Amino acid sequence: MALFPKPAEGSWTQHYPDVGTGPVSYQDCISPEFYEAEREAVFKQAWLNVGRVEDVADKGRYFTKEIEVANTSLIIVRDLEGQVRAFHNICRHRGNKLVWNDIPSAETSGSCRAFTCKYHAWRYSLDGSLTFVQQEGEFFDLEKADYGLVPVHCDVWAGFIFVNLAKEPPTTLTEFLGSMITDLAGYPFEEMPERYDFSADIDCNWKVFLDAFQEYYHVPSLHTQEATPDARPQMMKGFEAPHYQLDGPHRMVSTSSVPRRLWPANFQYPIEMETRSGLFGPWNEPDLGGELSGTNPGRIKAWAADNFQIFPNLEILIWASGWYLVYRYWPTSHNTHRFEGTLFFPPAKTASDRAAQECAVVMFKEFALQDAGTLVGTQQGLDALGDSSDFPLNDQELLVRHFHKSVADWVANYQGSGVNA
Template identity: 60%
Template sequence: MARFPKPAEGSWTQHYPELGTGPVSYEDSISPEIYELERQAIFKRAWLNVGRVELLPRKGSYYTKEMKAANTSIIVCRNTKGEVKAYHNVCRHRGNKLVWNDMPLEDTSGTCRQFICKYHAWRYDLDGTLTYVQQEDEFFDLDKNRYGLVPVHCEVWEGFIFVNFASHTEEPEQTLTEFLGPMITNLAGYPFGTMTSRFTYRSEVKANWKLYMDAFQEFYHAPVLHANQTPTAYSKAAAQAGFEAPHYRIEGPHRLVSTSGVRVWEMADEMRKPIEDICRSGLFGPWDAPDLGQMPVGLNPAKCDPWGLDSFQLFPNFVILFWGQGWYLTYHYWPTSFNTHTFECTLYFPQPRTPRERLGQELAAASFKEYGLQDANTLEATQTSIESRAVEEFLLCDQEILLRHLHKETASWIDEYQRKTAGV
């Protein structure tokens, strides 16, 4: 596997001297106190992606999202005007969770004209207005206009739904566009809306959320950890040559790594798996890439040919990963404690036109899940090891620049929050 030279000016890390080059601490991944600060300083202040508009296909569509990191549950819905709205999932009467099915701590979805509380049948319309109170005349000075659902700041960018937990009586510190910044908004125009063939999986991971993000922010591990998933001749060559991505970028709180690709179908027969030839697909996606038209200016910044992928890491916990073969996937890392989180992955393809195309997408999804499980498999061991505090500082190489940035950015948001709350 070919090595790509670093920029003439020096290493990638040296492009961002504020990150330093020394060993780093992983205290932020093992400290319950830091986790509690993250919940307040990050997950209640940053814009968080909670899905795509395809989850709300018609007026009255809704879904709920458990947001343990923000200590709440939300309802996301499409109102009668077609607008996307979000509310805290709390009835204004006695605080019962408003929308849930058999298991109140699980997400749910559906279509309705109004939300009806299971406890006392208070009703709210899709704009969050309280419309009906059971035995209303028994309440004292009740003004229903004052007791609608508590709204959550909600904006949509390119079909991605984001929420912000700033008080509903105040504006977020930044608009969504300001928060995303040019590196992300330059992705506008990608045909997200045509990628409606979806494959989703999730896992409860016994590790801090940032450790899994770290696993997908560098490819230094790929020739070693994933060696058994590739043909022997290929894995041996890759292990000897190593791998370096040709482009890294940091902008504000967000990060990007872009890599070259391989044309699997041009490799020697012994370098491919028989199932890949049958389905014309594999880890990198279906071989027959769809014509997606002109790509946004923000993709493939290194102008790789062939281009492999671009992984955009949106702070704090959302990733959009574009594949050169004409599909994309998303990752979410939802903290549930200082040493556990829920990992979600969704793969998006164009609607298949033939059974073969469908099988090709399924093979790509299954292959990618296997690789993802390999990455996750190391995490519990990492978590327990660093919790021992036998080693308190860890070395990072030049390719691990994005790891440095994530942990530094986490600390910066906490520091800013503490200064603001202290009135400094």
């Protein structure tokens, strides 16, 4: 890990010479062949976040997760001993999907003491053991112990549930995350159970949308609605984040700002002033208890937020005002993906607290739509350029440059049989 204050002259990119400074190819966003390669090299080798422990808060709670990029469906469950487990969502009799409601391809959740296949009624305990076979005597030398659910490597860090689809993961979850991410382990994620979930299927490569949240160079020109017309000329002067950091395949950027409640009125929507909330979250900041572990590694004086990009497809955006966002980007083809966004807050204690949270949610959707609104056109442009899709990136796009290089490195290492140790 490297930690550098930006000098008066020079650039963040120069601190990480391995990423280079030349144009970056976006062939990795338009090539069906590269998509097939990254399915094997990235999504079947890396640790993938599929949820949080609150999703399986009690014994017997479960949810299913469709991971189309890996052609699999998973069951995530807290067993009767309290352990969080993951299994392929497949009955061991004839391969039928085991857990589903109404529509087999749709994700579901619930609570149970056993899983029973809807096809032939084979039954499994929550630890994956096969416990009942319909008309067992009709089978030939069947040993139920040999036909439990197929497990998937599963581990939990800071309440985030990760799975790894490799037969033998090249690293443990802690080793994979590295110190920049694991330093966040003491952050009080568990104190923010209030959540708002969103998802959307988008016609662009997953990396195109992920790139949109890795730099703030676009903010003054794309998000002009953040200010009233008389304030926009000042906004258009540009914005530069004060801290960038890389650690292995992971990245982060910090932003700075005065608290939103101190912004001039011409930079506020009327609803923000009424609810005392907005894009940066509720103005009445909760007491989360002292220093927030792992945040603001650059020690920015006017720290506003940290954006941690965990390879390959997870983003945790932590706000200084006492809440956080999670984004996930799930590829569904070489030019489509499913975006998931979840906002987490401390429990609302008053009606005003609830209104403030819901205002922040509405503002999130407004600005996320502004980002997403460009994506289909971007994908069309990349497809049209084809082999000419090399682009110059500036110093504020360091994380974009590093991300595409990391994906390419994982593919090259895997294809060269070095996997991604």
